[in-house]
Amino acid sequence: MMSYPSELRISRFSLLVEIASAEAIPIRLLAEHLGLERTTLFRKLQCLESGGLVRVLTGRDRRTRLVALTEPGAMLLPSALSGWRIAQSHLLAIFRQQRWEALAGEIDDLTRCLPSDDDLMDG
DSSP states (O other): OOBOTTOOBHHHHHHHHHHHTSSSEEHHHHHHHHTOOHHHHHHHHHHHHHTTSEEEEEOTTSSOEEEEEOHHHHHHHHHHHHHHHHHHHHHHHHHHHHHHHHHHHHHHHHHHHSOOHHHHHHO
């Protein structure tokens, strides 16, 4: 598995970026944004939480759980973003821009085709 110079695994990078986009985001909403089941998300969050990068908080109605970056998580983000840009530029050099855009489009199409958690529970 590829790691950034910041030692943040690529599999957790998008999670950290999504959390950083909000002051504190409900775990349910975060799971929806990332297309993850909540149990999968909880496992990923536990790794970030044990590393001191995020914290899980109780929302206003005690049933709601929120996740937010900690100060160390916020401090790590710039180097993680830099690592992502380096990895992306290496991939672009290999794939070329047109192939990269086609791949990104295919991934978007596949993501839209995936059933939601609600669809899975109904079926």
